[in-house]
Amino acid sequence: MEIRKIVGQVTPEERAEIQALFERRNGLNELAKILSADNTDLYEKLIKDMGETGTKFQQWWDEKAKKYQWESYPHGNWEINFDTCEITLVATEA
Amino acid sequence: MNLTNMLQYLIILLDKASVPYCHVPSMMSKNKGLMPLETLRRGIVFAMKENLNIQFVYPTYELPAEYEEVIESIDHTKIKPATQAEGADVLVIEDWTHHMPDDIDGATCIIHASRIELREYLMKVKELLGRVARLNVVLTDTEAFRDEDIDSYSSLLNELSDYLIDFFKQGRLVQLNLLTDRLLLTQMNNCGVGDTTVTLAPNGRFYLCPAFYHEDEGQSVGDLATGLNIKNRQLLRLDYAPICRHCDAFHCCRCIWMNSRLTLDANTPGHQQCVIAHLERNASRALLQKMETEGIRMSNTHDIEEIDYLDPFNNYKQWK
Amino acid sequence: MEKSITFIVTKDCQLACKYCYLVGKNTKERMSWEVAKGAIDYILDREDEFREESVIWDFIGGEPFLEIDLIDKICDYLKTEMFRRNHHWFNSYRFSFSTNGINYHTEKVQRFIEKNRSHLSIGITIDGTQRKHDLNRIWKAPEMEQGLQPKPEEERGSYNDVVRNIPLWLYQFPEESTKVTISSADIPYICESVLHLYGLGIKEVNINCVFEDVWKDGDDVLFEEQLTELADAIIDGKWYEEHACSFFQEHIGKPMDRERDNQNWCGAGMMLAVDAAGMFYPCTRFAQYSLRSKPAWIIGNIRDGIDQNKLRPFLTLDRCTQSNEECINCEVASGCAWCQGENFDAADTHTVYQRSTAICKMHKARVRANNYYWNKLFRKLELQEYEEQRRKSNRKACDI
Numbered sequence: 001m002e003i004r005k006i007v008g009q010v011t012p013e014e015r016a017e018i019q020a021l022f023e024r025r026n027g028l029n030e031l032a033k034i035l036s037a038d039n040t041d042l043y044e045k046l047i048k049d050m051g052e053t054g055t056k057f058q059q060w061w062d063e064k065a066k067k068y069q070w071e072s073y074p075h076g077n078w079e080i081n082f083d084t085c086e087i088t089l090v091a092t093e094a
Numbered sequence: 095m096n097l098t099n100m101l102q103y104l105i106i107l108l109d110k111a112s113v114p115y116c117h118v119p120s121m122m123s124k125n126k127g128l129m130p131l132e133t134l135r136r137g138i139v140f141a142m143k144e145n146l147n148i149q150f151v152y153p154t155y156e157l158p159a160e161y162e163e164v165i166e167s168i169d170h171t172k173i174k175p176a177t178q179a180e181g182a183d184v185l186v187i188e189d190w191t192h193h194m195p196d197d198i199d200g201a202t203c204i205i206h207a208s209r210i211e212l213r214e215y216l217m218k219v220k221e222l223l224g225r226v227a228r229l230n231v232v233l234t235d236t237e238a239f240r241d242e243d244i245d246s247y248s249s250l251l252n253e254l255s256d257y258l259i260d261f262f263k264q265g266r267l268v269q270l271n272l273l274t275d276r277l278l279l280t281q282m283n284n285c286g287v288g289d290t291t292v293t294l295a296p297n298g299r300f301y302l303c304p305a306f307y308h309e310d311e312g313q314s315v316g317d318l319a320t321g322l323n324i325k326n327r328q329l330l331r332l333d334y335a336p337i338c339r340h341c342d343a344f345h346c347c348r349c350i351w352m353n354s355r356l357t358l359d360a361n362t363p364g365h366q367q368c369v370i371a372h373l374e375r376n377a378s379r380a381l382l383q384k385m386e387t388e389g390i391r392m393s394n395t396h397d398i399e400e401i402d403y404l405d406p407f408n409n410y411k412q413w414k
Numbered sequence: 415m416e417k418s419i420t421f422i423v424t425k426d427c428q429l430a431c432k433y434c435y436l437v438g439k440n441t442k443e444r445m446s447w448e449v450a451k452g453a454i455d456y457i458l459d460r461e462d463e464f465r466e467e468s469v470i471w472d473f474i475g476g477e478p479f480l481e482i483d484l485i486d487k488i489c490d491y492l493k494t495e496m497f498r499r500n501h502h503w504f505n506s507y508r509f510s511f512s513t514n515g516i517n518y519h520t521e522k523v524q525r526f527i528e529k530n531r532s533h534l535s536i537g538i539t540i541d542g543t544q545r546k547h548d549l550n551r552i553w554k555a556p557e558m559e560q561g562l563q564p565k566p567e568e569e570r571g572s573y574n575d576v577v578r579n580i581p582l583w584l585y586q587f588p589e590e591s592t593k594v595t596i597s598s599a600d601i602p603y604i605c606e607s608v609l610h611l612y613g614l615g616i617k618e619v620n621i622n623c624v625f626e627d628v629w630k631d632g633d634d635v636l637f638e639e640q641l642t643e644l645a646d647a648i649i650d651g652k653w654y655e656e657h658a659c660s661f662f663q664e665h666i667g668k669p670m671d672r673e674r675d676n677q678n679w680c681g682a683g684m685m686l687a688v689d690a691a692g693m694f695y696p697c698t699r700f701a702q703y704s705l706r707s708k709p710a711w712i713i714g715n716i717r718d719g720i721d722q723n724k725l726r727p728f729l730t731l732d733r734c735t736q737s738n739e740e741c742i743n744c745e746v747a748s749g750c751a752w753c754q755g756e757n758f759d760a761a762d763t764h765t766v767y768q769r770s771t772a773i774c775k776m777h778k779a780r781v782r783a784n785n786y787y788w789n790k791l792f793r794k795l796e797l798q799e800y801e802e803q804r805r806k807s808n809r810k811a812c813d814i
Contacts, residue, residue, distance in 0.1 A: 024504065027497070027507070030531075034529070046497070329767050329768075334767070336730040336735055357723045357726045358724055359727035360763070360765065361735075362730065364726070365722065365723055407730065
């Protein structure tokens with residue numbers, strides 16, 4: 001059974017940071033579907049960007065988790081609601 | 095308010111090739127086409143009934159005697175080519191680069207010129223300023239104005255301003271529309287087509303102004319048989335012009351015909367018209383400062399504020 | 415702020431909806447790849463002029479999915495170019511579609527959706543019950559190309575061809591809304607249609623009366639009756655808890671201040687549209703195929719660029735300058751919409767500053783029904799709350 005619980009909230013500025021990274025990551029993923037390795041320069045740029053964006057994305061969660069000390073579960077993950085800035089803990093109960 | 099009561103002037107083009115006194119489309123016909131005498135009579139009666147002041151615009155040839163007789167039956171103003179100056183109130187100097195007739199001395203005169211022509215014949219302009227009471231310069235290349243031209247036009251206005259100072263010092267208070275009109279104004283004083291002024295063309299139909307007639311005879315706003323029918327007339331008024339009602343380039347002609355050409359909407363001026371008017375406004379301000387420095391006093395002048403824009407459109411987000 | 419950029423990829427459509435404002439639909443004006451690429455390059459080359467934070471790349475027709483191959487190529491190019499140029503829009507873009515839904519299930523459209531899923535917004539137009547939908551949204555018959563109208567008995571509605579794709583669409587885009595258009599003939603079916611759409615699983619129904627001067631005597635009375643009936647149904651059936659209908663909005667129908675509430679309603683001029691000829695427009699409604707009686711309002715083209723002068727009337731538009739005194743002083747002014755393109759088309763002169771008032775009586779009828787809706791809903795919620803409080807206090811009393 002899935003558990004969903006609101007465990008905190010970030011500021012609108014923090015929300016904007018993660019939203020931009022989220023959008024960029026989606027854009028990169030969809031670009032990856034159409035870009036072939038033949039297009040060497042652009043392909044390399046894409047791979048590099050995907051790595052950097054992924055790192056920034058993870059950094060944001062790590063920093064905010066440390067800052068706000070949200071509740072967590074061993075196999076759970078957090079989600080953000082871009083409209084409300086709320087953080088929800090999502091976990092599956094064994 | 096009854097809008098019809100706001101009309102004050104009727105311009106009667108006596109001929110299809112009446113002398114141009116304002117902005118004219120390049121396609122203006124040079125062919126003669128005299129207004130039928132009966133149309134002239136009816137036009138005068140219309141003006142009398144509507145309490146309008148008539149301005150007759152003459153062609154370059156002499157009118158038949160019976161026309162003059164009809165014209166003299168009513169109080170009026172005559173706009174005539176300088177070559178037919180007798181009895182004129184306003185003279186249009188068509189070929190101003192050659193010798194000027196004596197009739198221009200002390201007169202109100204109109205010339206058409208591009209900025210390049212003004213620069214090229216600056217001495218001739220100075221000569222004119224030394225003789226006329228008032229000179230109206232109608233710029234013929236407003237549409238071609240680019241932001242790169244700002245400095246050169248400012249410099250031209252500055253030189254004209256220096257000429258005026260010279261004349262003022264001699265006690266000759268000549269008026270030049272580009273520079274002196276703004277000194278005397280505290281509110282908008284624009285051409286007023288469709289609002290205060292309409293034009294009767296030789297075909298018996300009304301037009302907002304001669305330019306609309308010359309551009310396309312299908313743009314009429316009524317005729318002598320059925321009367322005036324100016325649709326959306328409120329849009330020709332200042333209070334319905336979002337850019338102009340926020341503007342203090344009070345002397346700007348706010349040419350409705352050019353608005354329609356440049357922005358496709360009669361109540362909205364194009365960038366060129368605004369920038370030119372503001373360069374003139376700022377040059378008028380500089381002229382006023384020079385006059386103060388030189389100790390020249392002219393009655394009824396008003397201070398002009400310093401501003402940091404040349405096109406009031408750039409401020410539109412602040413109005414909303 | 416977001417910029418909406420519309421590609422008019424085709425002026426063709428499988429349907430010939432009777433209320434459609436596109437009077438110049440045809441099969442010939444299809445956008446070529448060269449024109450599409452030219453438009454994209456023009457826009458992306460000028461990042462300093464197009465500074466909005468986000469962009470909506472909008473595709474319209476006719477029916478846009480008739481040109482799915484071109485659209486697919488455009489979107490691939492947009493993604494690649496926004497990325498290659500490090501354009502700020504790569505971080506915030508959408509591809510948006512208004513479709514009649516007929517080709518939604520086809521392999522090509524589905525493949526496109528799969529490729530671009532996280533950046534898509536797709537609205538399918540379904541007008542309500544079959545009888546309402548088929549009243550207006552009929553298939554184009556061959557003779558219509560020659561300007562001939564089919565006999566009523568030969569008209570073929572498109573309901574069945576659209577409704578079959580609704581489950582797939584809602585599965586892929588559960589939050590999407592539909593757009594319903596009301597003209598004179600289909601007023602009697604408004605209530606049943608909105609409820610039908612809710613029943614199909616569509617949670618948000620955006621619905622509006624056409625802006626054109628089509629309204630007959632008595633239409634407003636019938637309209638008000640239908641909306642009142644709909645209000646009862648939504649409230650009694652508790653549809654309001656998870657569904658929305660744009661006819662009912664809490665803050666419409668109030669007087670508006672001349673100065674504080676002077677904004678323009680419409681976004682024409684802030685948007686940009688480009689057609690098959692590579693011409694730019696302030697919105698699609700100013701392209702020739704949308705206009706009955708005026709010439710197209712062209713603001714430039716992909717070769718010579720945009721003439722900013724021709725945008726000035728749009729950017730300086732405000733409510734009062736374009737409205738007559740009756741509208742300015744109207745006691746129920748708020749929420750009364752207008753379309754700048756229809757205003758222009760219906761105006762007495764070549765202007766966007768004459769607001770069409772054809773919709774006036776319909777707005778007033780809507781406001782009366784809207785007032786009824788909110789008064790009834792608030793009373794119901796108040797009573798529920800009161801009941802709840804009473805139950806709680808009763809429980810407390812029992813506990814004691």
